[in-house]
Amino acid sequence: LNYVVIVFQSPESKEFLGEQLILDLMKYKNILVRLATPQHQYAKQQQLNVPTLAIFKRKEYQSIYESPKPLNLNMMREIVRVYCSVDLAKKNEDTKKKDKSRVNNDNFVAPKEQLHLNDLKSALSYMLEHEIPMRKVITGEKLTALKNFLSTTAKVNCKSICLSSLIFFSNCSICLPK
Known part of the structure; x- marks a missing residue:
């Protein structure tokens, strides 16, 4: 760095x-x-x-x-x-x-950038620890984007209990104080 x-x-x-x-x-x-x-x-x-x-x-x-x-x-x-x-x-x-x-077998074209599950987990962790606390209220497009991100991540990693509970809370209409 x-x-x-x-x-x-x-x-x-x-x-x-x-x-x-x-x-x-x-x-x-x-x-x-x-x-x-x-x-x-x-x-x-x-x-x-x-x-x-x-x-x-x-x-x-x-x-x-x-x-x-x-x-x-x-x-x-x-x-x-x-x-x-x-x-x-x-x-x-x-x-x-x-x-x-890199060895290229069977004329396979590797993508330039691959997204791994660890990348999604890292992005989710960063978002929860740094981005969300910067905002007092999340509404409108930002809330929709957050819900879509959580849903997409849940589809990829359906085993995560923590992620499932986050999706549940994101669908609730209550606001929790800090």
């Missing part, structure tokens, strides 16, 4: 820029992307306008980049590419070497 990218965005944002950036960059082992609210101490100190991002090198407190103005998703991707380019290029070379070393 060489870089930490912190995306500052409002929890009520309907653009989901941070979430999209996390999905785009999750294949790179040297970049960690985290979300933060505008009330975060760093955002307040630097007087950052959201949505924006800051990039830090590992174990350094001074950012190597922070945006003075709000950004869109394409600008965020480009900034990460520029400021983390050395490592991204190395990652691409490593991926090409691995692809060449």
Whole structure:
């Protein structure tokens, strides 16, 4: 892990820029992307306008980049590419070497990225521990997306008692206080 990218965005944002950036960059082992609210101490100190991002090198407190103005998703991707380019290029070379070393039997075309059950469990765990607590109330499209995600995960892994109970509670119309 060489870089930490912190995306500052409002929890009520309907653009989901941070979430999209996390999905785009999750294949790179040297970049960690985290979300933060505008009330975060760093955002307040630097007087950052959201949505924006800051990039830090590992174990350094001074950012190597922070945006003075709000950004869109394409600008965020480009900034990460520029400021983390050395490592991204190395990652691409490593991926090409691995692809060449794979044995391809019976003309089978392997997908470029495979989604495993552990990936789904990891995404669910991250969502429950980090994303959901950032929002006081989940309604509308976000609630529908959460229910769809839980249902899809349950279909793949129907043995999980914990997941079944989460789906049950997601279908209830009561709100539980923290």
